[in-house]
Amino acid sequence: MKKGVPRWFCFALVAMASLAWNVQAFSQVDPLPSWNDGLAKKAIIGFVEATTTQGAPGFVPVEERIATFDQDGTLWVEHPMYSQVMYCLEQVPALVKAKPDLAKKPPFSTVLELLHGDRAAMKKLNLKDLEVIAFATLTGMSVDDFKSEVKKWLAEAKDPRWKRPYTELTYLPMREVQQYLRDNGYKTYIVTGGGQDFVRVYAEQVYGIPPEQVVGTAGATKFGYGKDGKPVLTKQAKLVLNDNGPGKAEGIHLMIGRHPHASFGNSTGDREMLEYTKAGDGARLAMILLHDDAKREYTYGPAKGLPDTKVGTFTQALYDEATKQGWIVISMKDDWNRIFSFEE
Amino acid sequence: MKKGVPRWFCFALVAMASLAWNVQAFSQVDPLPSWNDGLAKKAIIGFVEATTTQGAPGFVPVEERIATFDQDGTLWVEHPMYSQVMYCLEQVPALVKAKPDLAKKPPFSTVLELLHGDRAAMKKLNLKDLEVIAFATLTGMSVDDFKSEVKKWLAEAKDPRWKRPYTELTYLPMREVQQYLRDNGYKTYIVTGGGQDFVRVYAEQVYGIPPEQVVGTAGATKFGYGKDGKPVLTKQAKLVLNDNGPGKAEGIHLMIGRHPHASFGNSTGDREMLEYTKAGDGARLAMILLHDDAKREYTYGPAKGLPDTKVGTFTQALYDEATKQGWIVISMKDDWNRIFSFEE
Numbered sequence: 001m002k003k004g005v006p007r008w009f010c011f012a013l014v015a016m017a018s019l020a021w022n023v024q025a026f027s028q029v030d031p032l033p034s035w036n037d038g039l040a041k042k043a044i045i046g047f048v049e050a051t052t053t054q055g056a057p058g059f060v061p062v063e064e065r066i067a068t069f070d071q072d073g074t075l076w077v078e079h080p081m082y083s084q085v086m087y088c089l090e091q092v093p094a095l096v097k098a099k100p101d102l103a104k105k106p107p108f109s110t111v112l113e114l115l116h117g118d119r120a121a122m123k124k125l126n127l128k129d130l131e132v133i134a135f136a137t138l139t140g141m142s143v144d145d146f147k148s149e150v151k152k153w154l155a156e157a158k159d160p161r162w163k164r165p166y167t168e169l170t171y172l173p174m175r176e177v178q179q180y181l182r183d184n185g186y187k188t189y190i191v192t193g194g195g196q197d198f199v200r201v202y203a204e205q206v207y208g209i210p211p212e213q214v215v216g217t218a219g220a221t222k223f224g225y226g227k228d229g230k231p232v233l234t235k236q237a238k239l240v241l242n243d244n245g246p247g248k249a250e251g252i253h254l255m256i257g258r259h260p261h262a263s264f265g266n267s268t269g270d271r272e273m274l275e276y277t278k279a280g281d282g283a284r285l286a287m288i289l290l291h292d293d294a295k296r297e298y299t300y301g302p303a304k305g306l307p308d309t310k311v312g313t314f315t316q317a318l319y320d321e322a323t324k325q326g327w328i329v330i331s332m333k334d335d336w337n338r339i340f341s342f343e344e
Numbered sequence: 345m346k347k348g349v350p351r352w353f354c355f356a357l358v359a360m361a362s363l364a365w366n367v368q369a370f371s372q373v374d375p376l377p378s379w380n381d382g383l384a385k386k387a388i389i390g391f392v393e394a395t396t397t398q399g400a401p402g403f404v405p406v407e408e409r410i411a412t413f414d415q416d417g418t419l420w421v422e423h424p425m426y427s428q429v430m431y432c433l434e435q436v437p438a439l440v441k442a443k444p445d446l447a448k449k450p451p452f453s454t455v456l457e458l459l460h461g462d463r464a465a466m467k468k469l470n471l472k473d474l475e476v477i478a479f480a481t482l483t484g485m486s487v488d489d490f491k492s493e494v495k496k497w498l499a500e501a502k503d504p505r506w507k508r509p510y511t512e513l514t515y516l517p518m519r520e521v522q523q524y525l526r527d528n529g530y531k532t533y534i535v536t537g538g539g540q541d542f543v544r545v546y547a548e549q550v551y552g553i554p555p556e557q558v559v560g561t562a563g564a565t566k567f568g569y570g571k572d573g574k575p576v577l578t579k580q581a582k583l584v585l586n587d588n589g590p591g592k593a594e595g596i597h598l599m600i601g602r603h604p605h606a607s608f609g610n611s612t613g614d615r616e617m618l619e620y621t622k623a624g625d626g627a628r629l630a631m632i633l634l635h636d637d638a639k640r641e642y643t644y645g646p647a648k649g650l651p652d653t654k655v656g657t658f659t660q661a662l663y664d665e666a667t668k669q670g671w672i673v674i675s676m677k678d679d680w681n682r683i684f685s686f687e688e
Binding site: 279 | 407410487531540541544548554555556558562564565566567574575577584585590591593594597598599600601602616619620623
């Protein structure tokens with residue numbers, strides 16, 4: 001054996017090199033295994049590589065890496081009805097118990113019929129009714145009490161088709177995109193038409209998105225003091241941000257203050273968010289999910305001749321704008337090999 | 345020389361050990377060199393150590409580490425007048441040029457007298473006048489145009505006493521606290537009664553605080569399209585969040601969604617933020633800065649018999665509450681050995 005470098009040291013070097021190789025190999029594992037190879041998957045990976053490669057023309061400094069996701073219909077199932085609407089309806093019995101004179105008053109009486117099994121009653125409820133029910137069940141209590149109620153409901157409520165908690169009905173491919181973006185220095189935000197306080201209750205546990213990165217429809221709160229002298233914030237029946245349509249761009253400015261570099265949506269309510277995203281300089285990614293998988297989930301549009309719906313409407317005009325503006329349409333049927341994590 | 349480990353390898357080991365020792369020594373360098381030893385400095389260091397030491401009773405998981413700072417009078421000089429008020433006043437000539445009929449109309453005519461050197465004119469301006477001037481100079485333009493105007497003004501405007509840009513008049517001890525908190529996993533936020541869009545223009549460069557971590561008084565914006573078809577947000581004369589007093593707690597809920605673990609303020613406008621901070625469970629730090637240094641900065645209260653003021657009022661009642669509730673009062677005179685980074 002030659003003097004100088006001992007054999008163990010050579011072994012150590014080889015082991016370290018091998019470790020380094022493994023680390024590199026690991027980083028080349030597919031970050032989006034639930035996505036089929038295709039335009040959509042390529043667009044996501046191409047965007048991340050372009051914006052995070054130092055010196056590349058599309059490079060984005062880490063502090064500007066913001067990605068926004070609509071929630072209902074983009075991150076989790078929204079049919080047959082938004083889960084927050086289900087929450088509001090299912091809170092009505094408790095509300096009526098506290099205020100018995102509401103039991104015979106529409107729209108609360110209609111909701112009671114509906115909950116007692118009269119499905120036809122649903123048709124009697126219009127948008128104005130839903131607003132009345134929303135204000136009655138989402139305001140007037142403290143922020144902390146509301147949070148407890150939502151937590152309790154989420155632990156018990158189940159989606160009628162899959163018989164699972166709503167929080168299990170998230171789309172695995174989208175969670176992979178969120179993780180992939182975060183692994184590459186992006187801050188991931190939810191920008192939802194749903195209630196900001198509602199979504200914040202579970203976003204951290206379900207998506208790894210902290211409360212301060214949830215932008216949603218928000219009501220005013222009122223500062224006051226409880227009986228123990230401690231500060232209490234009470235939810236008011238006054239809208240501060242209607243985070244839908246143009247309100248999504250306005251909400252992004254209010255809460256984030258920059259154009260996102262990537263945005264993901266699925267309906268006309270996301271149009272302005274996607275436009276606002278693309279209006280920023282440099283590399284920008286806009287993607288929109290089409291629900292075209294009748295077997296594994298639902299089909300609705302009315303884009304591409306799919307059935308029309310009031311819940312997550314994706315019009316042909318929006319589809320045409322997507323094509324014209326270079327947004328990427330994700331086909332649930334063709335682009336995703338797996339939808340839910342509980343599937344085989 | 346013995347076979348086996350070569351001498352260079354021993355040297356390398358010693359060098360590495362020495363490096364490790366240096367790193368450790370470096371980490372024990374005083375994180376707050378501009379603070380004199382005393383209760384305030386001890387409180388900050390004690391709080392950080394208690395909340396970041398795994399297993400300690402006060403330990404706070406990294407995702408919950410939120411610290412909020414008032415800006416005017418807490419992070420930078422607010423006397424003789426808030427810099428944003430100076431901005432609004434100094435925008436009046438350009439406003440009058442665009443709308444000449446305003447030149448003879450109070451309060452705009454009063455501002456022109458003031459800018460032409462008639463200091464007594466300032467006394468003619470009441471709060472309502474300032475509101476009129478604020479709406480005229482802070483709304484009606486696009487978010488991007490406003491940003492450009494503020495940038496331009498900040499590059500040129502100077503504080504009358506120090507003859508330096510306002511952005512240099514930040515308190516070095518507070519910037520040290522912000523850095524120390526960030527080095528320990530805290531997200532630092534500004535929670536200001538000033539305009540959110542105004543402060544966002546410089547907060548990243550001046551404090552290392554990104555736009556999405558600036559909470560301030562905010563007006564609505566309106567989404568629309570420019571002549572080129574691109575989305576434009578226009579600033580509306582409608583308040584969404586009055587981020588002062590109780591509005592600071594409400595703003596923290598709206599924009600952050602958690603009780604901060606540490607908060608720093610200096611006036612009655614910060615009272616509810618400090619109360620809201622202390623109302624959370626576990627270790628919480630509330631600190632309030634008293635301007636008691638006539639020589640190096642200003643003195644005002646009226647707490648502790650200091651001169652009364654309408655700009656950053658610190659009442660005796662607030663001082664008494666601080667003492668009773670275990671908030672730490674920072675004495676600018678006694679606790680800070682250096683105030684500005686440009687001082688020797």
